[in-house]
Amino acid sequence: MTAPLLNPERLCQVGLVVRDVEATASKYAAALGLPMPKIIETPGYAKAKTVVNGQPSEATAKLAFFQTGQLVIELIQPDETPSVWRDHLDKFGEGVHHIAFRVDDTNATAAGLAAEGMTVGQQGLYADASGMYSYVDSAPQLGVMIELLENFRR
Amino acid sequence: MEPINGLGDKVLCQVCIIVDDADKYARRYSEVFGVPIPPAHVTDGYSDTEATYYGKPTEARARIYHWHFGQVGVELLQPLGPPSVWQDWLDEHGPSVHHVAFRVTDTDGVAREFARFGYPVTQQGFFTGRFANGGHTGIYTYLDTIKDLGTTIELLENYDSNGAPR
Numbered sequence: 001m002t003a004p005l006l007n008p009e010r011l012c013q014v015g016l017v018v019r020d021v022e023a024t025a026s027k028y029a030a031a032l033g034l035p036m037p038k039i040i041e042t043p044g045y046a047k048a049k050t051v052v053n054g055q056p057s058e059a060t061a062k063l064a065f066f067q068t069g070q071l072v073i074e075l076i077q078p079d080e081t082p083s084v085w086r087d088h089l090d091k092f093g094e095g096v097h098h099i100a101f102r103v104d105d106t107n108a109t110a111a112g113l114a115a116e117g118m119t120v121g122q123q124g125l126y127a128d129a130s131g132m133y134s135y136v137d138s139a140p141q142l143g144v145m146i147e148l149l150e151n152f153r154r
Numbered sequence: 155m156e157p158i159n160g161l162g163d164k165v166l167c168q169v170c171i172i173v174d175d176a177d178k179y180a181r182r183y184s185e186v187f188g189v190p191i192p193p194a195h196v197t198d199g200y201s202d203t204e205a206t207y208y209g210k211p212t213e214a215r216a217r218i219y220h221w222h223f224g225q226v227g228v229e230l231l232q233p234l235g236p237p238s239v240w241q242d243w244l245d246e247h248g249p250s251v252h253h254v255a256f257r258v259t260d261t262d263g264v265a266r267e268f269a270r271f272g273y274p275v276t277q278q279g280f281f282t283g284r285f286a287n288g289g290h291t292g293i294y295t296y297l298d299t300i301k302d303l304g305t306t307i308e309l310l311e312n313y314d315s316n317g318a319p320r
Contacts (some may be wrong), residue, residue, distance in 0.1 A: 004188025008223040014169055014254060016304040027302040030271065031158050069165030070225045073254075075304075092302040096251035097171070099169060116186065141182045143171040143249040 005112045006101050013072045013100035017089045019076035025064040037064045042127045059083035065117035084122040084135045100147035156302035157227035161256050168227035168255035172243050176232035180219040189221050198282040205279030207237045239296050241275045253306035259319035261311045273297045285315040
């Protein structure tokens with residue numbers, strides 16, 4: 001049997017787009033009984049190498065993370081620059097934007113998904129450049145966008 | 155205000171995607187994730203689940219596929235008509251993630267805590283299927299958290315055959 005396109009056991013994150021990450025994070029902290037997380041601001045193109053629909057982009061976002069067992073809840077407040085985050089917020093309002101899977105080889109996984117009609121819409125480096133993320137437009141097939149997360153080997 | 159109490163280990167245990175054709179989506183999940191398609195599960199009507207929608211009994215059912223992705227349940231849920239929060243979601247948003255769930259051992263207590271924060275119960279019901287002695291196997295509860303948290307929180311509580319939380 002060939003390996004699946006995505007390993008289900010490597011589901012690691014559920015991401016939501018929100019309008020005000022600090023406000024929503026404080027609501028999550030209260031609801032879950034967890035400490036308020038640090039808010040992270042992602043850098044622009046020079047550092048993040050963000051690509052949206054194949055074009056370099058200055059899109060940034062403010063992020064907050066809560067660890068809840070196997071899954072991390074990620075809250076994303078996008079800026080006004082077009083991005084998969086901004087698109088989702090404008091079209092659907094606040095809500096779950098993606099679920100993420102850890103991968104070892106982004107290009108191979110993305111190629112496999114592309115062969116099934118699911119293509120990368122946005123890609124970039126982590127804020128600290130220790131890895132890369134790729135958003136795959138899988139909503140028509142899977143009901144939700146998939147994010148691929150690859151931590152680079154040190 | 156004091157934080158909400160009762161979510162216990164704070165482990166997110168399920169992500170549910172509401173879809174318009176569970177069979178079709180289940181085939182895609184099977185292909186992409188290399189998982190077999192389990193038998194579809196159709197929830198029972200009011201006589202078995204005692205489900206309520208905004209406090210009123212509802213016969214609304216759903217067709218469900220469920221997998222374990224590691225320790226997290228992934229659920230594909232197709233609403234089979236109103237009135238339910240599932241059908242409301244599909245009608246308003248189309249296929250998309252509807253809720254994330256947490257396990258609890260005191261649904262009433264936790265629901266009271268959430269209500270204190272302005273998050274009332276929208277829909278609640280016993281699980282479909284019973285123990286040999288007729289006891290319910292558990293209860294689900296949806297909380298109206300969308301406005302503040304961007305998604306619905308579901309509480310899941312399993313019972314033992316004596317009706318005690320387990």
